[in-house]
Amino acid sequence: MKSVSDVAPFGILILITIFSISPQLLSDVNVYASDMNMSSSDQSMTTEDEMSADGTTRVEIDTSPAVPTSGQSLLVALSFTDSNGNKIQHQNYAITVTQGDVIVLDNQHGHTHTGNDIQTTDVLTSSSPVDIKVTLNGVGLPNTDPSTWTGPKGDVISFNVVPEFGSIAPIVLAIAVISIVVFTAKNRVIPKL
Ligand SMILES: [Cu+2]
Numbered sequence: 792m793k794s795v796s797d798v799a800p801f802g803i804l805i806l807i808t809i810f811s812i813s814p815q816l817l818s819d820v821n822v823y824a825s826d827m828n829m830s831s832s833d834q835s836m837t838t839e840d841e842m843s844a845d846g847t848t849r850v851e852i853d854t855s856p857a858v859p860t861s862g863q864s865l866l867v868a869l870s871f872t873d874s875n876g877n878k879i880q881h882q883n884y885a886i887t888v889t890q891g892d893v894i895v896l897d898n899q900h901g902h903t904h905t906g907n908d909i910q911t912t913d914v915l916t917s918s919s920p921v922d923i924k925v926t927l928n929g930v931g932l933p934n935t936d937p938s939t940w941t942g943p944k945g946d947v948i949s950f951n952v953v954p955e956f957g958s959i960a961p962i963v964l965a966i967a968v969i970s971i972v973v974f975t976a977k978n979r980v981i982p983k984l
Pocket residue numbers: 880881882902903904905931932933
């Protein structure tokens with residue numbers, strides 16, 4: 792015959808198990824959450840912006856989906872604006888995106904006529920954070936001598952897009968508690984039958 796004190800260790804075991812698998816659980820829940828966002832509105836984007844060291848060029852990135860998602864490419868929309876908020880035309884730049892040790896995008900010859908551009912990574916094989924590095928290579932027409940280009944050159948601007956685990960943690964905790972309650976309840980009922 793089982794008593795509550797007999798099954799209590801199983802509850803603790805479940806708790807430990809759930810927390811040991813929680814990184815996988817967290818990313819699965821997070822992928823689901825980002826899919827939901829995509830179908831509902833534009834809130835699926837993560838927006839970050841940084842200024843060049845000399846303060847002349849503001850680089851903004853919007854990533855879609857909002858978090859790196861295994862099995863999907865990451866779209867990186869870039870915007871280059873000057874200190875007055877005007878788009879910078881004919882901005883030359885390089886962009887590399889890495890996920891851990893894996894280079895998922897490497898374009899050394901980016902050029903935008905309008906100040907807006909979109910770059911796409913390879914299909915990601917994990918949902919880990921990505922590092923995005925944008926190097927400013929000067930402003931000027933593509934088929935002209937780069938030495939005549941103006942503005943910052945060689946200025947590297949870094950972004951980090953991290954999955955947002957913070958809001959998911961309480962859900963995992965709730966699942967853990969419910970699991971223990973259900974498990975304990977089941978094991979109380981069986982001896983009575
Ligand atoms: Cu151009």
